[in-house]
Amino acid sequence: MSILKLTNVTKEYAIGDRKMRALDNVNFELDDREVVGLLGPSGSGKTTLLTIAGALQRPTSGTVEVAGIEIQDMREKELAKLRREKIGFIFQSYNLLAALTALENVQYMLELKGFRGKHAKERAHGILAMLGMGHRANELPKRLSGGEQQRVAVARAFASGGDLILADEPTANLDHERATELTMTLRALSRDLAIPILMVTHDFRSSQHADRLFWLEDGHLRPIDHADVMTMAPPIPDRPPSVAHEVEAEPAPG
């Protein structure tokens, strides 16, 4: 079953008198238990696609379905509820709440989902322990390394217990070893918990752990093989700025 389905999705931004097309008639489906890597040059529209899939912005045209629900015409309040209940986010720069400990960051997500008090705390602790962070649960984010912070962010995303995880360059700030470790962890969690992951990445080696790979450039999405990616390594230089690149520079860097 498709957890995420984009049909003929186009996204345009108005910049002055011009219209910039960030996504051009994109069709995409994400199934249960699979990890899909989304690659492409900077400014190609990857993050735009991710945020449309994540109900954070609406497409100019086309339909977006999350867990079988069409979301493009939902009200803001309904979209917030959808994000809270069905989607977990992993960000490039971790984005933990600085005043909360690792445990509380995860617990807060659970409380948003309706878990209360001791139950939320125990569950948060369990998820952190699963990610090898049990011993660091009471530390504030500033006392954690980048890898540790990203593992807490992963715990928070999975704590939402939703239908879909959207990860935006989750390994970008990690060294190769940590990046590979995190990607493998994501893959294992996806399989174990039956939650699919759409992962935007620049990391060609980490992307090898994805089940399927897509290439997005100038707003056009196409599937690629793992072997294609390996031929690109070391990473191909970014293409000259495209129309989509200009578009993305301000609203949402990709």
Place this chain on the structure above:
Amino acid sequence: MSVAFRNMLAGKARTLFSIAGVAVATLLLVFVVGLYRGWNNGLVEYIRETKADAWVVGSGADNFFTPSIVFNSTIVEVRQLDSVAVIDSLIGRPLNLRKAQDGDDSWETYLIGFNPGAEGGPVRIIDGVGDPKVGEIVIDDVLARTADLGVGDAIFIGTRELKVVGVAKGGNLVLAQLSFVTMEEARFLTGLDAIVNFVLLRAEPGQTETMIEQINTRFPGVVAIDADTFAGNSQDVLERSMVPILLVIVIMSVFVGVIVVGLTVYTSVIEKEREFGILKAIGVPGHGLLRVVFEQSLLSGIAGFALGLGLAYAFATIANAALPQVVTLFRWQDILLVLAAAALMSFVAGFIPMQRVLRVDALSVFKA
């Protein structure tokens, strides 16, 4: 779990600044209202304690502070009315007293001449006696502390030496304090022979209104006013002069509180803008975001109120010890009002930051 509370703990300096802002505002509000109540209470306490049903004053006067003349002949005629049960008279005149005849320091007092044993004497004696004889005086506790006087001390009014025989509470009229001498002594000191300033009346049972009506229709030179109205009129005099000043202080206090809390919460929101974006992205609804801001503002308000209340009590105690005229009265109703004001300050202070939070772009959290 309260994100607002944890944010406040994480930014201790800002939180303390915010709490201090509300505390200062609360201190001013509680103290100013307490001061007003204390003065107001002191003023009416004497009038109410006289237990008169009505006060008779000269035409044109309607309160304790407006000069009033009632001729002795009028008293004789009023005494004839069937509705009048008891009649007493008072001389009331502001005068200066000195500790030494040729001393430089003088203190303003409102001298009351009364007939010992009749109404109009000191309210509560805390030292010595309350029924002075000729050559003796009972002074108010505030005056005693201000001028460092006590029972047994001598004071001078003009060239007349009087011995302090009692110290009483309940005679603080803010600008001056009541002192009590016999009617005979008062006539000597003021030179008033054929007149008094106030007449106190007790009516026969159920005859108060009749008594007042009879006096007001039969005696054109005087006015009879029931005791509650007379007390109220006297309070109005204080309110007319004090309330506008106090109101300005109250408005300034609320303004200071709103600005300080508003600025600290606003800067906190700016600093945490990305975190609000994160909250928005992970699905915290608009009202949830507002709640974080409002909680932060409200927690500052409550903590500031508690601190300010404590400071107000401490400040009032210290101020009264240093300046006896500073008499405060804290009523729980007023404290509740100040609490409501602190809550209002918190709400108003949080309003602009809330608008900013609602405009936070969740997409901003995707920027590295």
